[in-house]
């Protein structure tokens with residue numbers, strides 16, 4: 001997979017050189033290229049923002065640098081990338097979205113700052129990219145870089161070979177529509193607290209049932225919205241939840 005990230009703060013993306021994603025880049029599984037938007041400005045002050053038409057607080061990112069940056073990345077006839085624009089008003093990032101994006105061969109991230117990017121940039125890009133505005137959640141960040149890091153991590157870890165133990169991907173939270181069960185490791189006793197006996201029993205059927213119950217209890221307590229939406233919670237499962 002190829003990933004391009006355009007930002008006025010390219011150093012914000014430095015964490016992509018670390019850990020499993022950094023290794024995947026070095027192994028050639030991921031081709032991540034970070035671009036400084038100011039390279040696509042031509043005035044002395046390398047201006048990327050201006051005051052909003054219609055008034056209002058803050059500044060808006062000018063369309064010209066973005067137009068040049070995106071045109072430099074994807075010309076007609078190239079494979080069609082997804083242009084992911086993080087934004088508080090976007091579709092929520094879910095595991096389903098991450099799985100969809102993991103199936104694409106080329107992602108381009110436009111990391112905005114200020115009060116966002118001139119709307120005409122999205123329209124211009126739609127000629128040669130599939131444009132998706134994506135939100136991390138219902139809170140406001142200062143820019144798109146943190147969101148891009150989160151989306152890249154959520155997508156890249158689904159790619160074959162990026163994280164060692166692919167089996168753990170199957171049992172992930174949200175993979176089956178429920179929250180994850182609690183996990184434990186040695187020592188068996190810690191601060192006077194024991195590990196649930198069932199986990200020491202070696203009875204794999206009982207362990208699987210206990211974990212499922214824990215998932216349902218946690219989901220009912222913390223995310224009841226997921227229970228009703230989840231196809232995973234069939235009626236006799238729901239009977240386990242008080």
Ligand SMILES: Nc1cc(-c2ccc3ccn(Cc4ccc(CN5CCCC5)cc4)c3c2)n[nH]1
Pocket residue numbers: 086087088111112113114115116134135136137138139140141142143144145147
């Ligand atoms: N999940 C999530 C993602 C973000 C996010 C992502 C990219 C950018 C780029 C700039 N900002 C700051 C920002 C943007 C829009 C407003 C809302 N204003 C109201 C009137 C005009 C605009 C405020 C502040 C971002 C924020 N935040 N949260």
